[in-house]
Amino acid sequence: MNFAPRRTILDLGSSFYDPVAATDFPQTILRFRNDRAAESIGLDGLSDAEWVAHFGRFAPLEGSLETPLALRYHGHQFRVYNPDLGDGRGFLFAQLADDRGRLMDLGTKGSGTTPWSRAGDGRLTLKGAMREVLATEMLEALGVDTSRTLSVVETGEELDRGDEPSPTRSAVLVRLSHSHVRYGSFQRLAALSDSAGLARLTTYVLANYFGTVDAPDPYAALIGHAVTNAARQAAAMMAAGFVHGVLNTDNINITGESFDYGPYRFAQTWDPDFTAAYFDHRGLYSFGRQPEALQWNVFQLAGALRVMAPLESLKPALETYGERYTTALTAALLKRLGVVPRDPASDRALAETLVTTLEATRAGLDKFWFDWRGGKRRAPGYDGPEFDAFVKGVGDYAPAAPRDHPYWSDAAACGLPIGEIEAIWERIAAADDWSAFIAKVAAIRRMGVAMAG
Known part of the structure; x- marks a missing residue:
């Protein structure tokens, strides 16, 4: 695969984003490079020095964006509308095509402050980066449509966090995603009564992510795609036993790809009431309520599109969510069962x-x-x-498929319980010992090969 840069996001115009610069970090220590993902976008040939220059210092990738862009959006956070959002500790660093010809985004987490950081420091803990690597690797192995962690670079700063021992180490993460356009991107334009912006964003999404150029009713077409993708995403997470933790509309990708892993958990039993986020006091995003949460979010997207389209044109697709979810869950469970x-x-x-x-x-x-x-x-x-x-x-x-991969003869399954994640981090924090982390990533990928076969 040859590197194929893009900068399609610029078609949306300057009202959609803010040019920003990455923080000049004290250190750039490469901790994780995902050559498997890099191969799919033609970047696996980078030396470690080149890798750090691009994904720790954010030197532009030739032919892609010349300046990082912090995207603007709104969103419902635990069902409370918040207009003061946007990329607050990340940005869109580059766009490119993958080996399937899809438009892909390289987005950051922990790259410093932006106009949308509010009171935050724009940073990411090294522990948070390590956790996101494990989440994306596990979800990919289980067949969930997820962003992929491309890179983690430790940045040499000490961060204060109220919910974990501080000071703690810092990092910048780069994720590879099939779009970072969120439901909240549409909500912002609707709140601003920006009809031209909504039309432009809808055209951009349909053309670049769904291959739909001349839909008779573009807004109904977009809702149709959103319903299908949300139902599929919910079903995949349930079959994987995954609890995202924060399914706000600013965390929902228009392509139905799961991303942004903070207080996630893999449920150890099928417990509908199990929650991942300690601050989710109402269990809004508990394991069993995730399908409902994603449906509610699609309704909010439809609400934003009502600026451009009558509800009557959007309702037919919205009313199919339940059936599409049941069908998707059936397929996902039988696939998990093999x-x-x-x-x-x-x-x-x-x-x-x-x-x-x-x-x-x-x-x-x-x-x-x-x-x-x-x-x-x-x-x-x-x-x-x-x-x-x-x-x-x-x-x-x-x-x-035959159960002939050596994995199926192991003494126990490969899982990702929270206790194991904490134990992996303790070895890193106490002695900079990454051996358990490296071994876990290898074990997860081995399981993925067994399940794919």
Whole structure:
């Protein structure tokens, strides 16, 4: 793959972003480079020195953006509208095409203050960067459409944070994403009554991300894509046992790609009430409410587009969310189980039985998926009456692929419980020992290969 720079974002005009500069950090110590992701965009040939120059010092990539851009947007945060948002500790550094011909963004986290930083310092903790690497690697391995962490560079500053031991180490992270245009980008334009901006952004998104140039009703087309993507994203997160933690409209990508991982967790059981963020006192973004949260967010996008289109033209797509989610969840669960779909009615019945069984038994999710890969039991412990309906239903299904990768002979599944993340960080914090982190990334990728096969 040859590097193919783009700067398509400039088509939106200067009212959509603010030119900014990265902080001149005291140090730039390369801690993680994702050559697998870099290969998909033609940047895997960079030397470490060149890598740090671009992703620690932010020297422009030739042919792409000459100056980083902090994007402007609004959003609902825990369902309270906030007009004072925007890229406050990150920016769009570059655009390029990937090996599938898609327009991709390289965005930062922790690159310094911008006009939208408010009272924040624009920085990212090294622990937060390490956690995001693990989240994106795990989600990618589990087949969730996610941003990919391209780079982490430690920056040599000491940061004060009220919710963790301080001072703590700092870093700047670069993520590779299929668009950073958010629902909140549309909400901002609607709040400003910027009809021309809404039309321009809608055209930009449809043309560059969905290949739709001449849609008869562009706003209905956009909502149709958003509903499909939100339903798919919700289903994928549920099948992965993933709790994002902060599903605000400024954290929802128009392409349906999950990104921006702060207080996430991987649920250890199918517990609908399990939350990831300690500050989510109402459980608004709990594990079981994530499909509802993403549907609510699509409604807010539709509300923004009502500046340009009547609700009657948007309602048909909005009303399909429930059915699309159920269909997507069925497909995601059968894929996680590793069985060949049979017919829609049987598949949906198995998926419903599976969810009911997991919720009722509180079976450990990592172990369950590992033990039942291919629909065939590989360990004891599933003989009680609470498992009877699932065991009977899955018996009619064939494995999607042979369970012949060495991973399936391991003593235990590869998971990502919060305790393990904390233990990995403790070794880094106490002795700058990255061995457990490196080993975990390798183990996750090995699992991903096994699951893909």
